[in-house]
Amino acid sequence: MRARPLWQGRTLALLGIVLVAFSLRSAVASLSPVIDHVAADFPVSPVVVGMIGSAPPVCFAVFGLLTPLLERRFGLERVAVAAIALMSIGLLLRGAAFDSWSLLAATALVFAGVGSANVLLPPLVKKYFPDRLGLMMTLYSTIMAVSTFLPPLVAVPVADSLGWRVSLGMWGAIALLALAPWVTMLVTGKTDAASDGPRAPARPAEAPEGREAFTPAEVATGPITTNPANPRVFGRLWRLPLAWALALVFAASSSMAYSSFAWMPTMLVDIGGVTGSTAGLLLSVFGAVGLPCSLVVPVLVVRFQAARALFFVAVGGGLAGLAGLLLLPAAGLALWVIVFGLTAILFPLSLVLLSIRSRTPESAVALSGFMQSIGYGIAALFPLALGVLHEMTHGWQLPLIVLAGLLVVAAPAGWIAGGSRTIEDEWERRHGRW
Structure with missing residues (x-):
């Protein structure tokens, strides 16, 4: 075109x-x-x-x-x-x-x-x-x-x-x-x-290697569609470890983001002794880390198959940032916020994996619905749970440990999701023809 x-x-x-x-x-x-x-x-x-x-x-x-x-x-x-x-x-x-x-x-x-x-x-x-x-x-x-x-x-x-x-x-x-x-x-x-002006050309119905069905823009941001998922395809995803792994990676990404937006300023005032204005600035810094991530991650995954490495950089950064906030908050509050901000890698990574772990637009729509329903459902629990834990303990140690625990639990999912198989490949290996 x-x-x-x-x-x-x-x-x-x-x-x-x-x-x-x-x-x-x-x-x-x-x-x-x-x-x-x-x-x-x-x-x-x-x-x-x-x-x-x-x-x-x-x-x-x-x-x-x-x-x-x-x-x-x-x-x-x-x-x-x-x-x-x-x-x-x-x-x-x-x-x-x-x-x-x-x-x-x-x-x-x-x-x-x-x-x-x-x-x-x-x-x-x-x-x-x-x-x-x-x-x-x-x-x-x-x-x-x-x-x-x-x-x-x-x-x-x-x-x-x-x-x-x-x-x-x-x-x-x-x-x-x-x-x-x-x-x-x-x-x-x-x-x-x-x-x-001209219409967009029709996309091919199937891409055997799982990538040609999407434009570069869709690989970077997820499939562009509002069609509801095929119930048959959606039902099969519940039986696939790869689909669950992708959903857990998305859940970890969303949980880190929305827990931070809800609680980071209050937490930084409490544990770091900073003013509200400084805490707001640090939340802004946390958000700014996501900008280069959104631009670089799709290229690294599609061109260099770096999904697993990026996932563990995100998890390692998240754990290091949480450890710093938990153990040495006064030693470098801004540094710990920036390092924890590396968890922003997980969001564009989830969207890229959504596109390249399915062969067809129909499969991508079903996988998107599965990932979002599971991922957002889990993420919805964390800001509320952290608030309850903070009110019960009158501190931030346990909420920070819970966030770290989620990253640790998500590590095996990141390894599975970072492989090279599509959901169709996994179904055919386990159950026969897709």
């Missing part, structure tokens, strides 16, 4: 995708740095904070299943507008919370929208930019990485000067901006991407 200028006939779609991508992660990373400011106005127990931290993976799991059904009934852009509106309203209401339960309810609304938008972004990219998939996937994944470390950087200074309500609510105002391009396209009827 011959590429055309990025802006030609699709400026609104480009703006809409960029603004939505920015809002997805800023919604996750903007609350925990100012939770102490919120607690100065009304009590926020560790259990509630843990429930807030568990909201993203729960909503991602639930709305990851519901969104494709809604999209088929109402259309891609209409569901995207509804998702962005939910996210925007929830972010604004979070700034108006009057007790811990209204804060939790607003957060649930936020992540209902985020969970849906997270599913819709890749097919929107494919619809409007079939000739620029690699560039657009890189652009929106980079924007998401930037919006992971930017909110913690500015949240506390804004809360100090203007109050925590402004600090939380301003992300809702930014999310509202993302509505404008999509609403304009719906009102003006400019949602037929085919009229603006």
